[in-house]
Amino acid sequence: MNVADLGRVHTIVVGVSPTSGSPGALRWAVEEASLRGGRVVAVRAWRPHAPETATGGRVPSVVSDDGARAVEAARLAEDVARVLGHDHVVETRVVAGKRRAVLVEESRNADLVVIDAGQSTEVGARWLGSRLVRASHCPVVVVPPALGGRGVSAFSAAAGRLGRSVERAAGTAGRPGFQHPPTS
Numbered sequence: 001m002n003v004a005d006l007g008r009v010h011t012i013v014v015g016v017s018p019t020s021g022s023p024g025a026l027r028w029a030v031e032e033a034s035l036r037g038g039r040v041v042a043v044r045a046w047r048p049h050a051p052e053t054a055t056g057g058r059v060p061s062v063v064s065d066d067g068a069r070a071v072e073a074a075r076l077a078e079d080v081a082r083v084l085g086h087d088h089v090v091e092t093r094v095v096a097g098k099r100r101a102v103l104v105e106e107s108r109n110a111d112l113v114v115i116d117a118g119q120s121t122e123v124g125a126r127w128l129g130s131r132l133v134r135a136s137h138c139p140v141v142v143v144p145p146a147l148g149g150r151g152v153s154a155f156s157a158a159a160g161r162l163g164r165s166v167e168r169a170a171g172t173a174g175r176p177g178f179q180h181p182p183t184s
Contacts, residue, residue: 014040015045022079028114042091048068108137112139
């Protein structure tokens with residue numbers, strides 16, 4: 001523990017997804033903060049729209065996207081209120097940048113970073129957690145979908161069944177009469 005940390009409040013940063021609202025991560029973080037007497041900061045990474053080009057194909061030198069940032073801040077506040085209710089005490093912050101870079105930077109002043117594992121089957125979405133863990137300046141908690149109250153989506157369940165079928169077919173290919181042992 002650093003001497004500068006003695007008077008600081010325990011801070012938990014939650015990465016809030018614009019698609020899911022990260023309900024599991026938010027609930028878990030609020031519960032953990034209440035146990036530790038800390039605070040929760042809900043963070044959303046936001047990337048401004050590319051500026052429109054000026055005449056001659058050049059990008060204008062001055063671009064203001066304050067209106068778009070305010071809209072995203074309102075969406076974040078709505079997402080947090082939808083999960084925690086309107087009487088929550090969670091601070092919300094919209095930060096320009098890519099998800100991982102924003103969360104790594106926010107981890108510099110945090111005691112813990114919390115994200116939802118998500119339900120995406122895309123490789124890039126699954127790697128966010130592991131890449132964040134490697135680069136973070138504090139511990140990272142990845143909340144599984146089952147703890148987020150979402151369970152497994154119908155798409156994920158079907159994809160899992162299909163994957164197990166393909167695996168079983170590949171294991172018995174060219175072996176007539178082979179039977180897999182029953183699963184428990």
